[in-house]
Amino acid sequence: MPAVTLRLAQGTPCWMSLLTDDLEGAxxxxxxxxxxxxxxxxxRIGPYVRARADGSPVAGLGVSPGAPGHPVGWTTYFAADHADEASQRVRECGGTVAVGPVQAGGAGRLAIAADVSGAVFGLxxxxxxxxxxxxxxxxxxxxxxxxxxDPSGARAFYRAVxxxxxxxxxxxxxxxxxxxxxxxxxxxxxxxGRAPARWRACFTVADPDRTAALAVAAGGTAVSAPGRDPGARATGHDPAGERVVHLADPRGGLFSVVGPT
Structure with missing residues (x-):
């Protein structure tokens, strides 16, 4: 896909950041x-690096504000024309704003929030x-x-926010x-089941099974498909028919990889 050089339309996923208690390990x-x-x-809120694929920034890795012991996880960010106004809509629609809005230097303005079911996301x-x-x-x-x-509650929440x-x-x-x-x-x-609400961090790879093997060899684990029994297989297919594998990094951060069948 061509490089993104223009501001994305509001509501478009535009970034993912991992907060971890082991930045060097991540x-x-x-x-x-x-x-x-x-x-x-x-x-602005602690040590932070941008991950680059072939020179292009694709994700961020930072230190959890409460580290050590703070939950490790990926956060999906959505483009917002005005982070402050979108944050106010989060509150009006029953969500919570945990961080911000704050200015990240000249890079932009951000907020971290949770929807009505507790799924964390960023603006x-x-x-x-x-x-x-x-x-x-x-x-x-x-x-x-x-x-x-709660898909019906989520669709109303994100439509408004x-x-x-x-x-x-x-x-x-x-x-x-x-x-x-x-x-x-x-x-x-x-x-x-008891799976908590969350935005799934998913990355494209050429070979999901090889990537999963690399992850396990590096201290990660294969986990069950989200929302299924703990004994369920960690591999399957996403709605588009691509092969997907669900993984956790060595500190417990959940993510998935997807690629050709």
Missing amino acids: RAFYGRLFGWEYSPGPA WQGEEHLGWERTGEPGTPAATSLLTP LACEVRDRTAGTEACELLAAGRPVAGIRRTY
Whole structure:
């Protein structure tokens, strides 16, 4: 996919950041899996680096504010025309704003929030830094989706907060997708059991099974598919028919990799 050089339409996923209590370990782990190199990023809320694939920024890695012991996890950010206004809509719609809005130097303005089911996400008002510059290629972000026990509540929440359209993905199911500027940009689907609501961090790779083997060899683990029984297989296929493997890094950060069948 061509590099992103223009501000993305509001509601478009534009960045993913990992907060961890072992930044150096995360750099080594994800660098081995995806071939990432790193450059300094804004340190407004702590040490932070930008991961680069073939020279293009694609994700961020930072230190959890409460480290050590703070939960490790990936956060998906959505483009916002005005982070402060979107943050206010989060509160009005029953969500919470945990961080910000704060200015990340000249890069942009951000907020970290949670929806009505507790799924954490970010808002990014890009200035010098608009977001990831490549997607859909090995080592870059893939299509993202929200896994939630309350799809109907989620669709109403994100429609209002991100001012985007929502449409059913398949007739007769609860799966739906968010549209920004008329094109689908993210999915929403139901989870079952006790799986908490979360936005899935997913990355494109050439060979999901090889990447999974590398992850396990580097101290990560293969985990069950989100919303399924703990004994369920860690591999399967996403709604687009691509092969997907669900993994956790050595500190417990959940992510998935997707590639050809």
